[in-house]
Amino acid sequence: MGSVPESRRGAPARGASRAPHLAGEAAADPSALRSHNLGIVMRMLREHGTLTRKDIEHATGLVPASVTNLIADLAARGLVRDQRAGGIEARGRGRPRVTVEQVPDRCLGLAVRIERERLTAELHSSAGLLLDSASRTVSHGWGQPGDVADAIAALIARAESLAAEHGGVLLACTVTAPGPVGGDNRIADTLDFGWGHLDLVGLVRAAGAPESLRIQVINDSRAAALAEHWALARPRPHVTLYVESTSGPSLGGGIVADGRILAGGRGYGGEIGHITVDWRGRSCVCGAIGCVSTYVGPDALLTSARLTDLAQMAGRAAALDELRARLDRGEKRAVDVALRAGDILGAALRSAYDVVNPSAVVLGGYLAGLRRWLEPGIQMQLAPRSEKLAPVTVESGRLGRRAGLVGAARHGLQPMFEDPTVVPLLRADDAAAG
Secondary structure (H helix, E strand, O other): OOOOOOOOOOOOOOOOOOOOOOOOOOOOOHHHHHHHHHHHHHHHHHHHOEEOHHHHHHHHOOOHHHHHHHHHHHHHOOOEEEEEEEEEOOOOOOOEEEEEEEOOOOEEEEEEEEOOOEEEEEEEEOOOOEEEEEEEEOOOOOOOOOOHHHHHHHHHHHHHHHHHHOOOEEEEEEEEEOOOEOOOOOEOOEOOOOEOOEOHHHHHHHOOOOOOOEEEEEEHHHHHHHHHHHHOOOOOOOEEEEEEEOOOOOEEEEEEEOOEEOOOOOOOOOOHHHOEOOOOOOEOOOOOEOEOHHHHOHHHHHHHOOOHHHHHHHOHHHHHHHHHHHHHOOOHHHHHHHHHHHHHHHHHHHHHHHHHOOOEEEEEEHHHHOHHHHHHHHHHHHHHHHOOOOOOEEEEOOOHHHHHHHHHHHHHHHHHHHOHHHOOOOOHHHHHHO
16 A cells, blocks of 8 residues: 555645655565555544544545545454444435444553552553553562562553453553653663662562563652643643642653654653753752742642641642641641742743643643642743743643553553554454454
8 A cells, every 4th residue: 555645635645654765775565555544543542532434545645445445454363343333324225334343442551550559450452441450568668669569560460351352462561660761671770669679570570570571660750741732622732841749749740742752763752850050059869959849849839838737647639638738728837838829830840841842731630720820920930931922821731640541551552552563363262253
């Protein structure tokens, strides 16, 4: 099959990329072009739910025969199926309307979050369905992974068994961890656990995880950024900047560009919490001076609000809830702390604005509940640039604590939407049963 054609009206086909041909560059082979077009169809179905073949033809500019062949290929892999609606299609001469939809549980992705004393796992389908959740208690010392790898391998075995019950395929396991994670899947520096340059993927495979399974480790805030981006109303921004305050000591963050995590050349990009706002300021746990986390992070907010004693007695989460309660009551100190935090966070986001030019800023974790008090300072700091160039909306995160798991599962399943041929063809008996 050739490259994606232009529509019959002469405009470029929507949803199809048209890369310039470089001198000396070999033309793309037909199988690569077919994979590309299969991916376009799967992404359209992910976005819209169900489509008719005519919808796909009009959106892509592909001729009917090409669309029919693509749908047949996807159906042979168990990824899509026809659905006959009860109504009569317009001008269809009495024929029932036939749409194409994703098979909701054919491709599955496992997400695992590492916490101090437990692992939490969720099994998601490519259609966004939560099929299973589980947890394992783990024990690991400072700088030592303990039994974490064994527990992850056990969760993978459980997920594979469930996938088989659904007649599906487990495509990926994506593990989220606090702290920076490199593009080589090594956890570079985890302040919570003392892990440094840990090859967790290698340990999980040594614990029995299959070599054929794609296993990745990503930063938990980057995963949450991806999930919150996709939770935004359509049309979604091309670039979303996410910043969150969770139960840890620092701010986390991430950047999503065109629906994908923007991690930088070596995987460490998106550390919004470590943008410098005062080069002569406070020392940060990362080793730098004046990071925004030292002013707007949970511990900094609680210190300014005089809630450190409560944090020590009842925990950081309880103290942050008390801060929110005081804000709701309008207590002056709490309001002053939150308004100042908005100014400082806005200064950091202004620096990020000039680098990645986001259309939306999403506040996650505890920051979502403080948006009412943070947003005025954020917008005031952004105004000198955003009013002249392009506006920025400020949104509250929608997914709460589950955002990292939702984003990790989505990240793990993304290759299937790029190239559906990674999914094996159904066996003859499976196809007959379907």
